[in-house]
Amino acid sequence: MNAVLWGVLPYVMVVVLVAGSIWRYRYDKFGWTTRSSQLYESRLLRIGSPLFHFGILVVIVGHVGGLVIPESWTEAAGVSEGIYHVNALVFGGIAGACTLAGIAILIYRRRRTGPVFMATTANDKAMYVVLVAAIALGLWTTLVSVGAGSEAHDYRESVSPWFRSLFVLQPDVDSMAAAPVEFHVHTLVGMLLFAIWPFTRLVHAFTAPVHYLFRPYIVYRSRDAVPPAPGWTRSRR
Amino acid sequence: MRVMAQMAMVMNLDKCIGCHTCSVTCKQAWTNRAGTEYVWFNNVETRPGQGYPRRYEDQDHWKGGWTLNKRGKLELRTGSRARRLLGIFASPVQPELADYYEPWTYDYRTLTEAPLGDDFPVARPKSLITGEDTKVTWSANWDDNLGGTSELGHLDPIVEKVRRESEEKIRFEFERTFMFYLPRICEHCLNPSCMASCPSGAIYKRSEDGIVLVDQDRCRGWRQCVTGCPYKKIYFNHRSGKAEKCTFCYPRVEVGLPTVCSETCVGRLRYLGLFLYDADAVTAAASTPDPQDLYEAQLGLMLDPSDPAVVAAARAGGIPDDWIDAARRSPVYALAKTYRVALPLHPEYRTMPMVWYVPPLSPVVDLLSSQGHDAEDRATLFGAIDALRIPVEYLAELFTAGRTATVTAVLRKLAAMRAYMRDVTLGRDPDPSIPASVGMTEESLYAMYRLMAIAKYDERYVIPTAHAEQAHDLEELGCSLDVEDGPGMYESGPFGEASGRPVPVAVETFQALKQRQTTDTPPGDLSGRVNLLNWDGNGRPEGLFPPRKDGAS
Numbered sequence: 156m157n158a159v160l161w162g163v164l165p166y167v168m169v170v171v172l173v174a175g176s177i178w179r180y181r182y183d184k185f186g187w188t189t190r191s192s193q194l195y196e197s198r199l200l201r202i203g204s205p206l207f208h209f210g211i212l213v214v215i216v217g218h219v220g221g222l223v224i225p226e227s228w229t230e231a232a233g234v235s236e237g238i239y240h241v242n243a244l245v246f247g248g249i250a251g252a253c254t255l256a257g258i259a260i261l262i263y264r265r266r267r268t269g270p271v272f273m274a275t276t277a278n279d280k281a282m283y284v285v286l287v288a289a290i291a292l293g294l295w296t297t298l299v300s301v302g303a304g305s306e307a308h309d310y311r312e313s314v315s316p317w318f319r320s321l322f323v324l325q326p327d328v329d330s331m332a333a334a335p336v337e338f339h340v341h342t343l344v345g346m347l348l349f350a351i352w353p354f355t356r357l358v359h360a361f362t363a364p365v366h367y368l369f370r371p372y373i374v375y376r377s378r379d380a381v382p383p384a385p386g387w388t389r390s391r392r
Numbered sequence: 393m394r395v396m397a398q399m400a401m402v403m404n405l406d407k408c409i410g411c412h413t414c415s416v417t418c419k420q421a422w423t424n425r426a427g428t429e430y431v432w433f434n435n436v437e438t439r440p441g442q443g444y445p446r447r448y449e450d451q452d453h454w455k456g457g458w459t460l461n462k463r464g465k466l467e468l469r470t471g472s473r474a475r476r477l478l479g480i481f482a483s484p485v486q487p488e489l490a491d492y493y494e495p496w497t498y499d500y501r502t503l504t505e506a507p508l509g510d511d512f513p514v515a516r517p518k519s520l521i522t523g524e525d526t527k528v529t530w531s532a533n534w535d536d537n538l539g540g541t542s543e544l545g546h547l548d549p550i551v552e553k554v555r556r557e558s559e560e561k562i563r564f565e566f567e568r569t570f571m572f573y574l575p576r577i578c579e580h581c582l583n584p585s586c587m588a589s590c591p592s593g594a595i596y597k598r599s600e601d602g603i604v605l606v607d608q609d610r611c612r613g614w615r616q617c618v619t620g621c622p623y624k625k626i627y628f629n630h631r632s633g634k635a636e637k638c639t640f641c642y643p644r645v646e647v648g649l650p651t652v653c654s655e656t657c658v659g660r661l662r663y664l665g666l667f668l669y670d671a672d673a674v675t676a677a678a679s680t681p682d683p684q685d686l687y688e689a690q691l692g693l694m695l696d697p698s699d700p701a702v703v704a705a706a707r708a709g710g711i712p713d714d715w716i717d718a719a720r721r722s723p724v725y726a727l728a729k730t731y732r733v734a735l736p737l738h739p740e741y742r743t744m745p746m747v748w749y750v751p752p753l754s755p756v757v758d759l760l761s762s763q764g765h766d767a768e769d770r771a772t773l774f775g776a777i778d779a780l781r782i783p784v785e786y787l788a789e790l791f792t793a794g795r796t797a798t799v800t801a802v803l804r805k806l807a808a809m810r811a812y813m814r815d816v817t818l819g820r821d822p823d824p825s826i827p828a829s830v831g832m833t834e835e836s837l838y839a840m841y842r843l844m845a846i847a848k849y850d851e852r853y854v855i856p857t858a859h860a861e862q863a864h865d866l867e868e869l870g871c872s873l874d875v876e877d878g879p880g881m882y883e884s885g886p887f888g889e890a891s892g893r894p895v896p897v898a899v900e901t902f903q904a905l906k907q908r909q910t911t912d913t914p915p916g917d918l919s920g921r922v923n924l925l926n927w928d929g930n931g932r933p934e935g936l937f938p939p940r941k942d943g944a945s
Contacts, residue, residue, distance in 0.1 A: 184609035188633035191613050193482065194489050195521070195630065201482040208481040269522045270489075274630070362612050364480075364591030368473050372588035373674075376596040376607075378858065 157332040160343070165321050168346040175353030176361060189359040195270040199260055207257025213250035214293070217243065222318040226311045236309065244301055251294045258287060282355040289348045292341040299337050308335050314342070395695060395706040397715055398582065398602035398667040398746055399645060399855070400724045401654070402734045403575055404844060405752040406806070407661035410537065410573040412436050414653035414662075418577075421652045422639065427631025429495030429520045432532050433638035434653045436575045440548045440786065441535040444576075445491040448624040449738070450549040455485050456622030457585050457741030458678060466679045466742065468588055468620060476589065476616055486618050489630075493530040495520040521630075538571050550789045554782070570755035570783045574790075575661075577653060578625040578638035579737065579745030580604045582669065582693065583678045586637075589620025595635070600858065601666075602746065603640045611635050622741040646858040654853065663847075665722030665854045666715065667746070668695045668706055678742045683793040686739035693744070694729050697722070718856035723843055724748065731832075731840045733802050735791035750844070751791055751799055753806040755783040768814045770826055773807035805830045809841050 180187065193200055221243060229239055262283060265271050300307040317331035331342075352358065418434040437443045451457060451469060461467040470476055470484075498515035506513035519526035535544060545551060580597075584604055587595040594610035595617060597603070606617075606626075613633040617626045626637045641651035645664075649655065654662040670693055677689040695702040697719035706716050719725065727734040727750065734748035756776050760767040767773065777784065777800055784796050784803070792798040812826040812834075827837040843851065 185632070185634075187609075188611065188613035190633035191615055191628070192630075193486055193615060194628050197482065197486065197488055201484075204481040269524070273522060359612055362592065364477065364593075364612070364614065367477060367591040367593070370593055373583065374587055374593055374596040375599040377599045 157328050160339075161317060161328045161331040162326040164343075164346060165326070168350045171350045172352060175350075176358065179353045179358060187358055187362065188356075190274070190356050192265075192268075192271045192274055195274070196264060196268045199264040199268075203257050203260030203264060205257075206253050207261060210250050210252075210254030210257055211290075214247065214254055214290075217247045217250065221311060222315050225315070225319070226309075236311075237305075239311075240300075240307065240309070244297055248294070248297050248301070251290065251297060255287075255290050255294060258283075258290065262287070278355055282351060282357065285344065285348050285351060286357075289341070289344045292337065292344055296337045296341050299335070308338070310334060310338055314338055393673075393695075393702075393705050394671045395668050395702060395709045395711060396599065396602065396671045397706075397711055397719065398669055399580070399640060400602075400665065400667050400728075400746040400748065401577070401651075402663040402665075402724050402727045402748045402750065404661040404663075404750040405572055405574065406750065406754050407659035408436070408573040408575060408752075409659055410436055410438065411658050412533065413656050413658050414575055415532075417652050417656040418638075421641070423636070425631075427629040428627065428636060430489065430492045430532070431627040431629070431636060433625070433627075433636075434575065434577045435532055436573050437533070438536050438538055439572055439574050439790070440541065440545055440551050441538070442544065442547050442549075443574075444532050445487045445624050446530075447547060447549050448487075448622075451622055451741070453485065454487070454622070454624070455619060456624065457620075457738075457743055458583070458588075459742070460679065460681065464679065464681065466583075466675060468585055469622075470589065470616075470619060477591065480591065480614055480616070483615055483619055486615055487624065489521065493532060493534070494526060496526050496528055550786055553789055554785050557785075570759070570780075570786075572752040572755060574737075574749075575653070576623065576625070576737070577651075577747060578604065578640070579623055579743065579747045580638075580640055581746060582671075582674045582690075582744035583742065584621075585741070585743050586617035586621040586626050589616040590614070590635075591616055595626075598642075601642075601645065603642050603645070604637070605639060605642065606635050606637055608632075608634055608636075622738065622743065623745075645855055648855045648857040650853040650855065660852065663723040663727060663843075663852050665724035666697075666719040666856065667722065667725055667728075668697050668702060668711070668716070668719045669693045670695055674744060678744055683740040683742075684795040686742065687736060687792050687795070687798060690736055690739055690744050691729060691732070694725065696729075697725065712856075712859060715856045718854050721854045723847065723852055723854060726840075726843060731805065731836070731843075733805055733840070733844075735798070735802065737790060738793075739791075740793035749791060750806070751787045751802055753803050753810070756780055756803065756807075757810075768810050770808060770811035770829070773811065774804060774829075777803045777807060801830070805832065805840075808832070809837055809844070812837055813841050813845075 226236065226239075230236065265275055265283075296310075313330045313334040317327045317334075320327035320330075331339075414434045415432055415436055419432060422428075422433055423431040432444065435444050443449060448454060448456075455469045457469055458466050459469045468476070470479075496517045496519050499518050500515050502513045503515050517526050517528050518524065535541065538545070546555075580603055582602070584595070584597065587597065587604065590611075591614045592610050592612045594607045594612070596605060596607060598605065611634040613628070613635070615628050615635065617635050618624070618628055620626075626635050628634075629636050641649075641653075644651060644655075650662075650664050654664055673693055677693050678686075680686050680689040697703065697706075697716055703716055706719075707713070724734070728748050733750050735751060736745045736748055738745070753773075756773065757767045759780065760772060760776050765772050765776075781796075784799050785794075787803075788794050788796040788799045808826050808830045812822055815822045816838075822834065824834055827834050830837075832840070
């Protein structure tokens with residue numbers, strides 16, 4: 156059971172995520188958009204959306220820090236486990252709470268603003284369930300850790316080694332299996348979120364326009380931007 | 393010097409009767425779809441008036457276009473790139489639907505299905521956004537023909553400004569108000585701020601003809617362009633989540649046809665033609681310190697296509713000879729640069745707009761004739777142009793960032809043309825002092841008259857066709873069929889019907905026609921897709937009719 160959950164599922168998730176994204180990009184570039192509803196309503200959006208998005212960006216940075224950087228490195232840098240943990244709980248907790256508050260505002264807005272609700276698809280609703288579950292469960296692990304005080308489970312000795320082991324294709328199933336149940340549930344829902352990611356509106360995150368900072372302001376494109384196929388390719392008809 | 397070609401338009405506002413035919417035909421051609429109900433690539437505004445969307449010219453509020461920063465460098469009014477990216481999660485200043493209007497339809501069904509009764513059935517307005525009953529309170533041209541101006545006239549940002557600057561001296565008295573129509577399309581600017589705002593880089597300017605388009609496959613709906621465009625001519629399709637804009641009817645222009653708005657213009661007030669301009673000098677021109685000098689700076693970018701040095705540079709830049717020839721015959725160049733009667737709309741936005749306007753003399757003429765003066769006498773007209781400050785100041789705010797001298801010079805030329813041509817038409821000896829008083833010769837004034845009054849179709853629209861050697865990907869840039877693994881002609885994609893990229897319409901039609909003309913059997917099968925444009929009445933495309941009772945398909 157553990158081998159399936161922590162040894163097989165992560166790879167299934169990665170395959171679905173990568174293959175799904177490639178498929179979506181090739182076959183549905185037109186559908187690859189934020190589907191912004193700001194035209195319908197912007198008062199609540201202007202509070203909820205930045206709260207959610209900036210919150211989740213901090214959460215992502217926190218996850219990368221906690222999962223990728225080994226405990227021995229931070230300790231070598233002079234940050235003790237206790238200090239790290241308190242920091243992670245405080246900043247992670249604040250960011251997570253902002254994210255949850257943001258998405259709560261956004262969902263309230265989506266439900267109560269007629270045109271926005273009309274523009275909400277079944278796909279969106281399913282995605283919101285998974286997304287909110289992942290965020291809420293993540294906050295739950297934080298709350299459990301806070302409640303346990305100094306006896307809190309150190310996920311950097313269980314979840315993180317497992318996460319890193321996935322990349323060298325030798326999943327450390329046992330150390331993940333040793334983590335408490337709240338981490339298990341959060342991880343599973345997180346994997347589900349990444350698996351459905353390419354098939355929802357969340358894909359817009361993959362085309363975050365960072366290159367905007369570097370491109371020239373004026374874009375010229377020729378009508379012949381698409382090079383003609385060479386003459387020796389096989390005719391399709 | 394890097395010479396590039398630009399397709400441009402001039403509209404002669406004196407001829408616009410405000411019939412909205414351009415808007416309607418444009419809408420039928422391009423935005424007659426769900427998600428674009430409120431989208432008018434072409435709209436006609438009555439001025440003075442608030443415009444569409446309401447008060448779009450108030451850039452202190454909407455933050456459109458460019459401005460010069462403290463160091464005198466050109467910068468988007470919304471600030472730096474990083475600042476725009478930080479605001480991407482909720483655009484700080486984006487018009488809401490309420491700033492346009494809530495599109496609606498009528499519940500026509502009740503007209504025919506209501507039960508018999510004493511009262512006439514009524515078709516109620518229904519919102520196209522919510523589907524609920526709605527109350528129609530605004531539209532794309534609610535203040536048409538100065539409707540409601542006595543109540544709302546002061547909301548026109550230009551009126552506000554002219555009044556402020558004249559210290560309330562000018563009363564907006566309804567009975568003395570002048571009026572004209574301003575048809576607007578995308579300006580296809582040389583220095584477009586929508587493009588500069590687009591985080592995805594989806595908006596591009598075609599290097600062949602300068603038409604500004606949105607790549608629908610690359611637009612991600614960040615909607616910064618809506619804020620960036622000071623003319624608010626980029627619209628957000630609320631169904632597809634993508635930006636859409638006037639295309640300058642590029643599929644028509646490529647084959648030498650005028651845009652739909654030009655073709656259907658009742659007053660024949662639109663002119664289409666080429667400019668050759670120096671692309672390397674655009675940024676410097678747009679950075680001109682005094683906004684009132686921007687018109688001259690913009691005019692300075694336009695190169696003389698008869699100048700051998702320009703021609704040589706154009707050839708070196710890959711512009712074909714027939715395009716250079718078309719640039720020489722360009723009515724747009726003649727009106728803007730040779731005669732200097734066409735002015736850009738709001739040059740102070742620093743986008744270098746490429747739709748130019750001949751300002752209307754009619755407010756002056758109408759006022760004179762209504763007061764019993766001779767509205768075709770040069771002295772009377774010149775006197776009135778100088779005396780009627782409100783129209784001139786208003787026009788100057790629209791076309792020259794407030795420099796009235798430029799507008800006056802144009803109006804004087806138009807007045808001189810009227811006065812001079814009256815003598816010609818009445819068979820009197822023409823007065824050579826009239827052209828001389830506006831710095832023109834008799835020949836050039838007559839040529840200008842010909843172009844403005846009686847130019848035929850092929851003189852008003854000088855559109856070089858796109859080149860045959862490029863014909864393989866003339867259409868729908870980025871969707872050329874020639875690419876390896878491009879969409880098949882008739883096969884559906886691997887994920888079922890309608891998966892894969894759509895086949896360009898023209899190609900589909902072409903292939904279907906070719907198939908029908910070159911096969912022996914009647915076309916029974918259109919591969920499961922019924923396109924009524926392709927169906928000539930022969931055969932029974934599947935899905936078009938219900939199955940026959942005898943079981944035959």
